[in-house]
Amino acid sequence: MPDARRRKTRTGTPGSRNQGNTLGKNTDGPSTGPKATFGKPTLLISAALTGIIIFLYAWSGHFKPGDSTIQESPLKKHEAYLTHDATSPFFVTDLPGRGKGLLASRDIKQGERVLREKPLFVVPRQISSSPTALIAESLGELNQDEQDAFFNLSYVHFPQHLDPTKHRDQVALAIFQTNAVAAGDGVGIFPRMARINHGCSSAFNVVYTWREKEEALYVHALKPISKGEELLTSYTNSKRSRHHRRAFLAEHYGFECECSVCSLPKEESEASDERLEAISEAYERLASWGQGRINGADAIAHVRKIWQLEDEEGYWSERGRLAADGAWVAAAHSDVAATREWAQIAVEWYSYEVGADSEQVEEMRQVALQPEGHSAWGTHRRLDVGGMYPV
Numbered sequence: 001m002p003d004a005r006r007r008k009t010r011t012g013t014p015g016s017r018n019q020g021n022t023l024g025k026n027t028d029g030p031s032t033g034p035k036a037t038f039g040k041p042t043l044l045i046s047a048a049l050t051g052i053i054i055f056l057y058a059w060s061g062h063f064k065p066g067d068s069t070i071q072e073s074p075l076k077k078h079e080a081y082l083t084h085d086a087t088s089p090f091f092v093t094d095l096p097g098r099g100k101g102l103l104a105s106r107d108i109k110q111g112e113r114v115l116r117e118k119p120l121f122v123v124p125r126q127i128s129s130s131p132t133a134l135i136a137e138s139l140g141e142l143n144q145d146e147q148d149a150f151f152n153l154s155y156v157h158f159p160q161h162l163d164p165t166k167h168r169d170q171v172a173l174a175i176f177q178t179n180a181v182a183a184g185d186g187v188g189i190f191p192r193m194a195r196i197n198h199g200c201s202s203a204f205n206v207v208y209t210w211r212e213k214e215e216a217l218y219v220h221a222l223k224p225i226s227k228g229e230e231l232l233t234s235y236t237n238s239k240r241s242r243h244h245r246r247a248f249l250a251e252h253y254g255f256e257c258e259c260s261v262c263s264l265p266k267e268e269s270e271a272s273d274e275r276l277e278a279i280s281e282a283y284e285r286l287a288s289w290g291q292g293r294i295n296g297a298d299a300i301a302h303v304r305k306i307w308q309l310e311d312e313e314g315y316w317s318e319r320g321r322l323a324a325d326g327a328w329v330a331a332a333h334s335d336v337a338a339t340r341e342w343a344q345i346a347v348e349w350y351s352y353e354v355g356a357d358s359e360q361v362e363e364m365r366q367v368a369l370q371p372e373g374h375s376a377w378g379t380h381r382r383l384d385v386g387g388m389y390p391v
């Protein structure tokens with residue numbers, strides 16, 4: 001993205017609840033792209049609060065929600081900008097009741113890169129000026145094809161009393177609210193990625209991450225995806241009960257989630273809710289190691305417990321970071337074998353979720369080669385904390 005298009009960001013602790021006039025209003029869920037873990041001592045404390053998935057972003061503070069039916073803009077033009085080549089692993093299509101979505105045009109392997117995309121524009125999470133004016137200014141810097149790509153996007157919650165053909169700024173705001181995603185300290189519009197619909201815990205199969213150095217968004221297949229299957233990502237913290245997920249999605253994205261997890265029969269849905277709650281609790285306990293409230297062996301027991309519960313649930317996201325947490329604890333307690341084992345697991349799972357060529361994978365490779373080089377090495381008393389399988 002040319003620098004001119006990148007607005008100066010004023011604040012931004014990814015994952016924090018912002019205050020005041022903020023574009024980061026709905027930070028209830030996982031919000032930050034995967035940050036480098038090795039060398040970042042806040043990791044364990046933040047692990048319970050933030051996930052690896054960037055949440056889809058909706059800002060809804062400036063007018064009352066209108067129609068929750070997904071709509072295409074009357075300002076929509078041709079789709080030239082988004083024409084993709086025959087090698088693309090997905091295609092955009094109309095899906096009953098959910099507007100457009102992406103279907104796999106062939107089998108997609110776990111860890112495969114599905115998409116790399118530069119933003120049309122990025123704006124700060126927090127602003128002191130009018131959001132419509134800021135979006136209009138950003139759009140003014142785009143060429144015609146890029147503007148068309150923006151106005152081709154769908155939206156929800158357009159105020160019913162307004163005529164969209166006469167309120168271009170309000171249409172732009174609704175499009176922004178429905179489609180923008182976190183991009184580092186800001187929020188941006190990515191017209192290809194914006195067509196990916198939502199699925200909850202075990203239903204989503206792709207994850208998107210922002211790479212600051214490249215100022216680009218990457219989408220990777222978290223799970224193997226069969227030809228014809230829909231690509232789904234998570235718009236929110238999926239480690240919450242069905243009731244909470246659905247309430248959030250209805251309020252901010254205007255739809256009643258009927259994904260494969262939300263459609264489970266009552267008993268199975270309750271079992272899923274219990275698992276998700278237990279996962280969240282175990283994350284909190286794991287984070288308490290950072291405050292010295294549990295010892296290293298107990299912390300690793302929580303990592304194992306989370307892993308097992310996630311296997312049962314089919315929730316595979318954030319495992320690179322979880323294994324990196326394991327490596328962190330093991331390194332702090334100078335357990336060479338465990339540090340190496342957790343780092344190797346982190347390499348595998350980061351590769352699926354954020355890419356084999358990511359910083360995170362490189363860092364964990366280094367830890368696996370030389371556990372004593374971990375920045376947390378020896379910061380706690382010597383203890384055999386153990387790897388994935390206790391001996």
Ligand SMILES: C[S@@+](CC[C@H](N)C(=O)[O-])C[C@H]1O[C@@H](n2cnc3c(N)ncnc32)[C@H](O)[C@@H]1O
Pocket residue numbers: 056069070097098099100101153154155156178179194195196197198199252253254255256257258259
């Ligand atoms: C970022 S857009 C996704 C692409 C969108 N379907 C389109 O037509 O461009 C988000 C909107 O898509 C719709 N959507 C996403 N996931 C959905 C789902 N699982 N079920 C129904 N609608 C969904 C909602 O209207 C939501 O506000």
